[in-house]
Amino acid sequence: MSSGKLKPFLKPGQVITGRWERNRYQAVRFLGSGGSGLVYLVRDEEARLRAMKLSTDIVGISHEHRILIHLNGNCGLKDSSMVPRAYELDDFQLGSVVYHFLITEYFEGKSLGRLVGSAGCRRALAIGVQISRFLNCLHKAGFIFGDLKPGNIILGRERDEIHVIDYGSVSVKGHCLKQYTPGYDRASWQAGDRIADEGYDMFSLGMLLLSLVLGKQNQTGNHSLNEVISMAVKKVGDKTLRNIIIRCLKQEVGTCFEPAECLEVIPDDMPGTEAGLKVEAFVNYIAAVSIISFMLSVAYYYQ
Amino acid sequence: MSSTNNFNLIIVVTDGQSNNGEDPVRAAFRARQAGITVSAVGIPDSGKLGEKGREEVQRIAAAGGGECHFTAAGDLAYTVHTITMEAVRTYAEHMTNRHLRQIVGVELKSLPPVLRNEILPVVGHLEEKVPINLMLLIDTSGSMKHKRDALQRSIGDLLISLAGRRGPVNLGIIGFPGKKSAADILKQPEWDNALTSVLLQSLSFGGLTPTGPAIEAAAKALICPGCGTGKPVRDVI
Numbered sequence: 001m002s003s004g005k006l007k008p009f010l011k012p013g014q015v016i017t018g019r020w021e022r023n024r025y026q027a028v029r030f031l032g033s034g035g036s037g038l039v040y041l042v043r044d045e046e047a048r049l050r051a052m053k054l055s056t057d058i059v060g061i062s063h064e065h066r067i068l069i070h071l072n073g074n075c076g077l078k079d080s081s082m083v084p085r086a087y088e089l090d091d092f093q094l095g096s097v098v099y100h101f102l103i104t105e106y107f108e109g110k111s112l113g114r115l116v117g118s119a120g121c122r123r124a125l126a127i128g129v130q131i132s133r134f135l136n137c138l139h140k141a142g143f144i145f146g147d148l149k150p151g152n153i154i155l156g157r158e159r160d161e162i163h164v165i166d167y168g169s170v171s172v173k174g175h176c177l178k179q180y181t182p183g184y185d186r187a188s189w190q191a192g193d194r195i196a197d198e199g200y201d202m203f204s205l206g207m208l209l210l211s212l213v214l215g216k217q218n219q220t221g222n223h224s225l226n227e228v229i230s231m232a233v234k235k236v237g238d239k240t241l242r243n244i245i246i247r248c249l250k251q252e253v254g255t256c257f258e259p260a261e262c263l264e265v266i267p268d269d270m271p272g273t274e275a276g277l278k279v280e281a282f283v284n285y286i287a288a289v290s291i292i293s294f295m296l297s298v299a300y301y302y303q
Numbered sequence: 304m305s306s307t308n309n310f311n312l313i314i315v316v317t318d319g320q321s322n323n324g325e326d327p328v329r330a331a332f333r334a335r336q337a338g339i340t341v342s343a344v345g346i347p348d349s350g351k352l353g354e355k356g357r358e359e360v361q362r363i364a365a366a367g368g369g370e371c372h373f374t375a376a377g378d379l380a381y382t383v384h385t386i387t388m389e390a391v392r393t394y395a396e397h398m399t400n401r402h403l404r405q406i407v408g409v410e411l412k413s414l415p416p417v418l419r420n421e422i423l424p425v426v427g428h429l430e431e432k433v434p435i436n437l438m439l440l441i442d443t444s445g446s447m448k449h450k451r452d453a454l455q456r457s458i459g460d461l462l463i464s465l466a467g468r469r470g471p472v473n474l475g476i477i478g479f480p481g482k483k484s485a486a487d488i489l490k491q492p493e494w495d496n497a498l499t500s501v502l503l504q505s506l507s508f509g510g511l512t513p514t515g516p517a518i519e520a521a522a523k524a525l526i527c528p529g530c531g532t533g534k535p536v537r538d539v540i
Binding site (some may be wrong): 175193 | 464
């Protein structure tokens with residue numbers, strides 16, 4: 001796991017050839033350092049743009065490959081672009097060092113990290129709905145994401161569609177989480193342990209949404225979760241978003257994005273803001289229906 | 304499983320250079336020879352660490368076959384978690400490679416990626432279940448005193464992380480210098496993991512930085528938990 005210290009070394013135009021499959025990739029530019037390695041934009045032999053993650057951590061990168069293949073094949077998100085398609089895992093040698101590289105789909109866009117503190121409630125809500133769908137799907141497959149934070153998500157250029165790009169922290173449900181980021185980690189906020197469960201991801205999602213609208217919250221000795229929740233109550237203007245954030249932070253699992261069906265009514269191609277409106281409309285609709293049915297039952301009772 | 308399959312790890316947390324007793328790099332090397340991994344965390348914020356201190360921290364980890372990180376006191380909990388998980392991962396990978404060599408005569412990296420993916424769950428399984436004996440070596444020289452809160456949080460945090468694993472964990476905490484000797488062993492590895500804050504309160508901050516003797520004491524406690532502190536580790540090996 002020491003590959004976090006790797007420095008970018010591929011030059012634009014440099015070609016590398018996989019040791020096993022013999023496929024060639026030409027480096028276009030350096031994209032950034034991920035949790036367990038370097039990420040480059042590359043072109044394959046047919047000049048298609050791909051993302052290449054490069055690492056010396058054989059276990060970490062193989063793990064990521066395995067998770068992606070699993071999600072590509074089994075997840076209900078098959079047709080969505082939230083999970084990048086994994087193409088291949090191969091090695092190449094440079095000097096005496098063997099590097100492992102993972103080729104995945106490349107998404108244009110910007111890191112969600114750039115939106116921290118500056119997203120409006122509707123936009124945050126639209127993003128939250130998508131992340132929630134992604135998590136639901138991952139959870140159904142028996143995995144917990146772990147290190148959910150804005151930096152691991154790419155926001156599409158045209159519409160606010162999300163692409164989750166780093167799977168190094170994904171863990172089998174019930175195992176202990178090995179990677180986390182203190183601000184989004186429930187254990188750092190004294191709100192639970194680091195055993196992988198749905199509540200862990202929901203808590204991170206709550207912090208993520210809060211950070212999008214109010215800026216990143218950092219845990220220090222005197223800044224408690226209760227204070228953060230009271231701040232959310234006061235400062236998050238949109239009622240739906242506020243309730244979602246609070247339910248997520250309290251890890252009321254399964255009810256964070258209630259009702260679950262409302263997620264299904266939002267088509268994939270819905271632009272972000274409208275998706276947010278749709279959710280609110282649906283939540284209002286559900287509220288109205290439940291009030292009416294409650295009144296009906298009361299009326300029935302006193303009949 | 305025999306005790307040789309336990310993962311023995313020492314993590315040195317220091318903000319300065321050793322200035323008492325034997326060379327910590329040699330002590331780390333000897334611990335490594337006895338099957339113990341030694342990792343090190345340097346906290347440069349008091350300015351006491353300096354270039355030489357940084358180098359020493361790096362050399363301790365290199366000689367001990369472990370990882371080396373530098374961090375601010377505020378991020379100590381995260382760093383200690385990460386360095387521990389890294390060490391466990393490396394050990395699981397090492398054990399898997401050893402088994403592979405014995406059975407088929409190859410290592411993970413000489414297998415094609417498709418086959419690696421088949422073996423990967425074995426690494427994950429070991430990572431999750433291998434019994435860990437961990438000795439946390441805390442520099443208690445005067446400049447560490449105001450980092451007591453950060454230390455306490457780190458230990459609490461580490462216990463949360465380790466408690467999530469399926470395998471057993473024994474955590475020992477050693478303060479160096481100790482009240483009377485070079486190192487006070489506050490918790491032997493075989494004791495149960497409770498109430499670190501109470502333990503930490505009993506540490507007295509001040510005095511020299513005998514990093515080498517502390518590593519020896521930790522290694523000795525790991526190899527031979529009931530031996531007391533009388534003999535240096537090289538006699539036990």
